[in-house]
Amino acid sequence: MDLDLTGRHALVCGASEGIGRAAAHELAALGARITVLARREAALRDVVRALPASAGQQHDVCVADLADATSLRGTLQALVARQPVDILINNTGGPPGGSAHEAAAEAYLEAFTRHLVAGQTLVQAVLPHMRTQRWGRIVNVVSTSVREPIPGLGVSNTVRGAVAGWAKTLSRELGPDGITVNNVLPGxxxxxxxxxxxxxxxxxxxxxxxxxxxxxxxxxxxxxxARPEETGGVIAFLCSPAAAYVTGVSLPVDGGRMASI
Ligand SMILES: NC(=O)c1ccc[n+]([C@@H]2O[C@H](COP(=O)([O-])OP(=O)(O)OC[C@H]3O[C@@H](n4cnc5c(N)ncnc54)[C@H](OP(=O)(O)O)[C@@H]3O)[C@@H](O)[C@H]2O)c1
Structure with a gap:
């Protein structure tokens, strides 16, 4: 099975800790050069220091706030001008908890900005290179609530459904360009x-x-x-050459928790 990502550049968002950090490790272990993105620079530098690196694998950090679409656009333009991105891991922190009917309208706006608008900004920044080379991988870290809404996570349940619809649409639009778009649904x-x-x-x-x-x-x-590296490993597999024919899927990594088929 071909899992080799040597020579590929992966932009991993929300990578200062958690699932994003674990995905960065697994992708680096497959040979990719990694740029980790989040708000906390010191934490990102610690992540980069700990990433597997062989000769020629120079990892980097990108300090950015996914809630700020305008400055994000400028930051990404500079990043892709330095080194085009072959693999995008679209990931950020989850929205605060609470019921759907009690959430403030602003909470929905914040969640849509960070999860969907930022995702769109990221995709538009990396797409020209992916299309030119007719190869690309986009993996969105979403949630099992795409299939089964979770009580007490009203805003999260809502925005995850939107991300899943966006991703499925992208997968159908970008498939002819050799770009796969998939969702990982952590439990x-x-x-x-x-x-x-x-x-x-x-x-x-x-x-x-x-x-x-x-x-x-x-x-x-x-x-x-789950251990974060179990989820990170699935994300890395979806980015590998071996997963070239897998696109448009929402893959749960939930230890079998969801009851739905
Ligand atoms: N863990 C679970 O059990 C679970 C289950 C289902 C779904 N999920 C979902 O999976 C995703 C990742 O979860 P996780 O458990 O890895 O979360 P986590 O441990 O809280 O990590 C979140 C990451 O996102 C970054 N981040 C947050 N806000 C950001 C912003 N405005 N701009 C840039 N980066 C930002 C954080 O870094 P900085 O603070 O440095 O910016 C951090 O690196 C989330 O959407 C979560 O809801 C998780």
Whole structure:
């Protein structure tokens, strides 16, 4: 199986920690040169220092706020002018919790800006090169709520559906150019995001965090949360030459938690 990404440049967003950082590691291990993007420069520099690197694999950082579409556009123009991007991992932090009907309109706007508008800005920045070389990989890190909305994550459930519709449309538009577009749907994964979800659920239900965590793990057939590198490995596979005929899919990495087929 051809997993070799030597010579490819991957832009991995939301990579200062969590699933993004793990994806950066897995892609670097397959030979790609990585640029990690997030807001915290010091954390990004630590990530880059820890990435696997053989001769010729020079990793880099890109400090950017995905919530600021205007400055993001300028930052990306400079980035692709320096080194065109072959692989885009579109990822950011999840929206705050709460019910859909109680969320402020601004919360929806913020989530759509960071998850969908930023994704569109990123895709438009990397597309000219991908199209010219007739090869590209776009992977969006979304959520199982694309298929099964999660109670207490109203804004998140809403924006994930929009991202999935956008991605499916892109996959059909860009397939003739040799560009694949796929979504990875993480289940419960050991990152800061799951700590936030457990904390909010425990507060909402006036329960102990450990009990909430145990109940969540018990709802997964694998009986545990995912390690970020398990999700990162699936993302890296979708970017590999071996996955060239996989496009337009939403692939759960959830230990079998979703009941739907
Ligand atoms: N973990 C789970 O159990 C789980 C389950 C389902 C879905 N997901 C989804 O998967 C995605 C990744 O999750 P995760 O667990 O890896 O999250 P995480 O550990 O909270 O990491 C989020 C990353 O996004 C970056 N980020 C946040 N806001 C940003 C902004 N405005 N501009 C640029 N970068 C930003 C953060 O870096 P900076 O703070 O340095 O900017 C960080 O690197 C999220 O959408 C999450 O909701 C996660």
């Amino acid at each position: 419960f994964t050991e990152t800061a995001r799951i700590d936030q979800i457990v904390r909010e659920r425990a507060a909402r239900e006036s329960r102990d965090e450990a009990a909430v965590r145990a109940d969540m793990a018990a709802s997964v057939p694998a009986r545990r949360f």
